[in-house]
Amino acid sequence: MGDAEAGPVDDGRDRDTEGRARNARPRDGLGRPLPYGANGVERQPEGIVRSPAETVAEAQALLDAGKPFHAHEVFEDAWKSGPESERELWRGLAQVAVGLxxxxxxxxxxxxxxxxxxxxxxxxxxxESGEPRPYGIDLAGVGAWARELAGRVEKDGDVIDAGAEAPRLGD
Incomplete structure (x- = not known):
């Protein structure tokens, strides 16, 4: 039996049984890692399959709470579990959230x-899809908001308040 078959090496790092890194460190509301033992913001569970309406509602609540990193994870779940035809929609929304x-x-x-x-x-x-408001999401409004915020942060260079700047996704 060669070394490749021996399994993951216990090097003291936080790994799952397959040897993949886990992100068990606590995080703040913007997803920044905190020291082990610190009180962080509860993480979004990964790999959750939600309906599009549940995805939009949960992401909006997280955006409104000033947690765009967590909203990004909700959109990422939709991107990974949804139909191929919608992956670019959810990926674009995840990019907007992580940009915020x-x-x-x-x-x-x-x-x-x-x-x-x-x-x-x-x-x-x-x-491309001919759907300007899928699942009630105002794509034109979200796009305009994102472009405006991008220009403003570049011009001013100020750190922004994620909750105060959160976009309205739609209805």
Whole structure:
């Protein structure tokens, strides 16, 4: 039996039984890692399959609470578990949420870039699909909000309040 078959090495790092890294460190509301033992914000469970309506409602609640990193994880679940035809929609919304996360963390360049990338993705998906308001999501409004915020954070360079800046996804 060769070393490749011996299984994961116990190197003291937080790994699952397959040897993949786990993200067990506590996190703050913007997803930044905190020291082990610190009181963090409860993590979003990963790999949850939700209906589109549940996805939008949960993501909006997290955005409103100033937790865009967590909203990004909800959109990421939809992107990974939803139909192939909707993956770009959910991925674009995840990019918008993580762009807001970076802008709130003070990463002006990365935040603006992701906000614009997400805005372009949701606009393009809406045009290609012919659905400007899938599941009640105002794609044009979300895109305009993201582009405006990207320009503002680049111009001002200020750290923003994620909850105060949260977009309205739709209805």
């Amino acid at each position: 996360t970076h802008a709130a963390r003070g990463n002006v360049k990365g935040g603006a870039r992701l906000l614009r990338r997400g805005a372009g993705a949701v606009r393009e998906w809406g045009v």
